[in-house]
Amino acid sequence: MKGKIIKGISGFYYVHAPESGIYECKAKGIFRNRKVKPLVGDNVEFVVTDEADKEGNIVEIDVRKNELIRPAVSNIDQALLIFAAEDPVPNFNLLDRFLVMMKYQKIPVVVCFNKSDLIDENEKKEIASVYRECGAPALFTSVAKNVGMERLKELLKGKTSAASGPSGVGKSSIVNFLQQNVCMETGEISKKIGRGKNTTRHSQLIHIESDSYIMDTPGFGSLSIPGLLAEDLWNYYEEFLPYEPQCRFQGCSHINEPECGVKQAVLEGKIHSRRYENYVSIYQELKENEKHEWR
Numbered sequence: 001m002k003g004k005i006i007k008g009i010s011g012f013y014y015v016h017a018p019e020s021g022i023y024e025c026k027a028k029g030i031f032r033n034r035k036v037k038p039l040v041g042d043n044v045e046f047v048v049t050d051e052a053d054k055e056g057n058i059v060e061i062d063v064r065k066n067e068l069i070r071p072a073v074s075n076i077d078q079a080l081l082i083f084a085a086e087d088p089v090p091n092f093n094l095l096d097r098f099l100v101m102m103k104y105q106k107i108p109v110v111v112c113f114n115k116s117d118l119i120d121e122n123e124k125k126e127i128a129s130v131y132r133e134c135g136a137p138a139l140f141t142s143v144a145k146n147v148g149m150e151r152l153k154e155l156l157k158g159k160t161s162a163a164s165g166p167s168g169v170g171k172s173s174i175v176n177f178l179q180q181n182v183c184m185e186t187g188e189i190s191k192k193i194g195r196g197k198n199t200t201r202h203s204q205l206i207h208i209e210s211d212s213y214i215m216d217t218p219g220f221g222s223l224s225i226p227g228l229l230a231e232d233l234w235n236y237y238e239e240f241l242p243y244e245p246q247c248r249f250q251g252c253s254h255i256n257e258p259e260c261g262v263k264q265a266v267l268e269g270k271i272h273s274r275r276y277e278n279y280v281s282i283y284q285e286l287k288e289n290e291k292h293e294w295r
Helices: 030-034 092-104 121-131 149-156 171-178 186-192 230-236 261-267 273-293
Strands: 002-009 012-017 021-027 043-050 055-061 078-084 109-114 138-140 160-164 204-209 212-216
Touching: 012 043, 012 055, 021 043, 030 055, 078 092, 092 109, 092 230, 092 273, 109 121, 109 149, 109 171, 121 138, 121 273, 138 149, 149 171, 160 171, 171 204, 171 212, 230 273, 261 273
Parallel strands: 021 055, 078 109, 078 160, 109 138, 160 212
Antiparallel strands: 002 012, 002 043, 002 204, 012 021, 043 055, 204 212
C-alpha cells in the first residue's frame, strides 16, 4: 500500500493512505543497513500487519525530491519561514541563515512576519526594505487581527510547505488558523498521533486544503549550513548578483578587497546594510569552520 509519512515519533511513523486512513508503522531493518531514516514527507510503500488497529511496516521509500536536515523533512515545494515582527524582536541574522540554507538547497522561501499588529507602518516599511531584493516574497500577518492571512493562503495554495521559525513567533497559531476549516480524519489523527498544546516537538504534515499541505516543524534557535563554502556564500544573496561583475578582482569575497562592486552598492544604499552585515558575519563563521576542518 502507498502512503505519505505525516509524523514520526520514537521509531513509529504515521502514514496517511488517501483511501484508507492513517497507519502506525515501523521501518524495516533494511533501512538501518542502508543508513536511511524515514522522514516526514516521504512517500512510502508499506505492508499492513493489522487492519483493525491500523498498523503496518514500511518496506520502501520513494526517491526524494529534496531533503532538509533541520527540520528533518522531505519532498517540500517551499519553506514558510515565520518570524515575529515584535515580541520577540526578529533575529535577522538567523533569518538570513535560513534564506541561505534554502537557496543552497534550491528550495523557494516565503517569509512571514507575524504579530504585525504590534508594530507601526514605519517599522513595517523598514523591515520590508531589508528583504525587498532578497528573492523571497515577504508579508506581514496577524493571526489575532486576521491580517494578511488570505494572502498567505494564496502563497501556500497547491504546495507542500515546511513552516518553521524560532519559538514564540506564533507559528502554531498560524498553522491552526490555516487548518481550521479543514475536515480531515480528525478523530483518527487525534487517537493515533495527538497534538501538542503549545510547543511543536516533532515535524508533522497537515492537510490545509484539497491540494495544499503544511509541515509544522519544531522551532529552531540556531542554523548550520553543512557543505557551504565561504567563497560561494555571495551566490545566495540575490541582491549581490547584479553588482558582482563590477568587482575589480575575480573571486572577490566582498569583504576586504578594494574596488568591490557589492561594497559600493552597500555604500550607495542599493543593498541594505543589515543584509551585508549578516553576510559578513556568516562568511567569517564559515571561514572559521573551514580552518577547523583542515586541522
